[in-house]
Amino acid sequence: MNQAQVREDIIKNVNAIISQALKVDEAKIQPNSSLIRDLGAESIDFLDIVFRLEKAFKIKIPKGELFPEKILTDSRFVKNGHVTAAGVEELKQKMSNVNWTEFAKNPLVSNLGNLFTVGMIVDYLSDKLQTASK
Amino acid sequence: MPHRRVRRKASHISLGVDIVEWKKAKIFYETHRVRLGSFLTVPERRFVENERRPYEGLAMIFAAKEAVFKALGASWMGVDGFRRIKVRPVSPKIFSYHPSRGQKLRITFKKSDRHVLACCGPLSVMTL
Numbered sequence: 001m002n003q004a005q006v007r008e009d010i011i012k013n014v015n016a017i018i019s020q021a022l023k024v025d026e027a028k029i030q031p032n033s034s035l036i037r038d039l040g041a042e043s044i045d046f047l048d049i050v051f052r053l054e055k056a057f058k059i060k061i062p063k064g065e066l067f068p069e070k071i072l073t074d075s076r077f078v079k080n081g082h083v084t085a086a087g088v089e090e091l092k093q094k095m096s097n098v099n100w101t102e103f104a105k106n107p108l109v110s111n112l113g114n115l116f117t118v119g120m121i122v123d124y125l126s127d128k129l130q131t132a133s134k
Numbered sequence: 135m136p137h138r139r140v141r142r143k144a145s146h147i148s149l150g151v152d153i154v155e156w157k158k159a160k161i162f163y164e165t166h167r168v169r170l171g172s173f174l175t176v177p178e179r180r181f182v183e184n185e186r187r188p189y190e191g192l193a194m195i196f197a198a199k200e201a202v203f204k205a206l207g208a209s210w211m212g213v214d215g216f217r218r219i220k221v222r223p224v225s226p227k228i229f230s231y232h233p234s235r236g237q238k239l240r241i242t243f244k245k246s247d248r249h250v251l252a253c254c255g256p257l258s259v260m261t262l
Contacts, residue, residue, distance in 0.1 A: 043211040044154070044162065044196055047173065050213055051166045063214055072210035073218075109210055 003130075010057075010125050017052045018118060021045055031119035039118075049121075057125060059132070066124050067116060068094045072109055083107040097123055147239065149255040150204030152197045155248060159193030173216045181223040190250070194229075195221065197252035198241045202231045205239060205254040230257075 001009070011031075019026045022039050035041040041049070050061055064070040068091055071077045077087030088107055092100055098115050163170075163182075170179055170192070178195050185191035199219045203211045221229045221241060229241040231254065240260035244251045253260070 043200060043213075043215065044158065046213050047216055048162055048166070051169050063217075067212055069210060069212040069214045072212065073208075073214070078210075112210070 152200035160189040163189035201252040201254035
């Protein structure tokens with residue numbers, strides 16, 4: 001299987017998992033769909049999705065690797081419910097495919113969940129599986 | 135590695151409320167039963183498994199943890215929040231949480247046909 005086929009396979013699996021976990025029609029799931037804003041995910045769903053991904057792809061997703069939780073519970077990076085400038089820089093490194101311009105205007109932690117997209121999961125898995133196969 | 139406990143000064147603690155659908159907890163329990171030990175403590179897990187319908191116990195644990203998170207005004211629950219927030223079942227309808235020495239939060243529940251609602255707050259408020 002070439003890289004494009006592998007990615008297609010990942011997309012198909014991720015869409016199926018998200019559809020099952022969030023009880024949404026697969027047709028509604030797009031790469032830029034926000035898990036919270038567009039697909040209605042709650043905290044429990046994040047846990048559910050991580051477990052389903054681990055099972056389907058036979059991988060272990062270490063704490064904070066897929067969703068950057070360590071940053072969001074670190075007082076250096078979060079103050080009064082806002083991500084600090086240093087925190088935004090950290091997040092940019094962890095989530096390089098995200099457009100940070102809009103978020104940086106009002107960096108509320110509660111807005112951050114809107115940036116967790118289906119595409120972000122696909123990118124993460126593509127990188128992880130590629131690294132594992134080397 | 136030990137999990138960090140979520141701490142807050144007493145003045146920052148307010149009331150936290152959360153609601154969980156039984157159906158959602160049931161699907162979660164049936165799908166991930168073998169994974170419960172990865173994010174629940176031994177007493178939490180024991181509470182779940184001792185319930186007549188374990189998914190109802192799991193729904194209560196989920197709702198309790200989220201209610202604690204909201205009461206503490208913490209910034210991000212995420213996946214790890216379910217591990218960091220360790221609630222203590224003290225009776226079938228009351229849980230407790232100790233954010234720091236001397237502080238105690240109480241969590242109580244209301245149940246309906248479809249949902250469980252957890253309410254968390256300082257002991258002094260919750261016993262009024």
